Amino acid sequence: MKIINNVVLFSLIIAVTACKQAAKPAQDAETKTDSGKTIVARVVDTANTADVFNTYINLKNEFLKSNVTGIKSTAALLENKLAGIKGCTETATLAHQITISNDIDAQRNTFLILSKDIIGLVKGAKFKAATIYVDYCPMADNGKGGYWLSVNKAIKNPYFPEHMKECGQVKEQIN
Template structure:
């Protein structure tokens, strides 16, 4: 029964929109620059927290992913317009079931990838990887700090399944 409730929560959350850029600029340019700098810092924190969740899923460690998803939820919560992504991360943090976490991560990636792509200052290359087998053969993307494929959707079952589709420099 818990699985069905979780799947229903996943479907509901997926229907909601991704992180939305605030888009509103303050007429005072110094305040706007501070806001932009703050958003960039917060986005970098989201990216780092996201990578930890991804790495825990690669290791097929549901307990570790539960903890790192909680941290990701906190960082997402600091960004205006990311309420739905925050809820996805909170749902991941509410379970240690790796299969459920991977379904949520698939949807979370759809929100986080555009957010990270919008970061203006990237110190290192960020890779967008794709696994054609994820999501029951529909495919799924994820962010990675390394070019080498480490699949979070299957872990050690199909660790190297996928390819890099894009590099963000």
Template sequence: MKRYFLLALIAGSGLTACKSGGKQEASAAQSGDSTATVTTVAQTDTAKVYNAYLSVKDNLVKTDSKGAQQSAKALAANLSNIKGCTEAADLATRIAATDDVKSQRNIFLLLSQDVIPLVKGMKTKSGPVYVAYCPMAGNGKGGYWLSAQKEIKNPYYGDEMLECGEVKEEIK
């Protein structure tokens, strides 16, 4: 019980974090992928945000600016369904509006600051969510992102520094 209280406190404490009303619940299932364990979260509003966020992240890892644009459109639409996530939806829209991957990555850094607390407040029944950190992101100030895999795949640098970073937290 203390853990859920702590997660709720963290989720509500971000200055620009999405603040959603109501209880955040999701269920998760493991896929049969033999190379990595992937968390698939049930399609609640927050889970839809999480899945769309992962798609944006994965496209940035691949340095696929067009894919990131498409994923960001879906993310913006999902964020707009959650009360208090207007700023995050605007950031996702900004990613969708540019095909410059460097700009997309800079905006994604800000977007992650809003989405991470939202996802931390989400309950999953199985499969962890990882909070990863790269000390080089944000001009050396560091930056966090969410991942369904423990293996580091850095969205801020892609192939340039694919494995730069470490898992800082595991959300169960």
């Protein structure tokens, strides 16, 4: 029983600290796509997180296409979604930085930081009925490594889609 209480407490701490937001109950069904794959997720403890996750996946897919215009417009959508979550102001600012840059390398560098914040937010959200993968590329960020989220187990690297699209590995599964 003590172990279960500790797990519940730990999950609650993650939910509250992700984007420095307070957890709110929600039971909305959401759909996310990743390279044509659709999965239904249920948000059980954090309002608006499913929308943020879906938009994040769309942003990652634009990075896979190296589409600067698509990256900018999707980042603007993500900024608006993040602005609706209490405590996610800094993460929304990162999305905004992507929208104002025309340099895809600078956008990818900001995406590295943004991904860390979104991973923390999603881990605290407790999506149901969907596996979310935390992927890692050791070559990203000048060899320091970088993470991103995916709904597919197959690696599609948003940091090096032209030359090393399959560079990386699944580091963790959420759910």
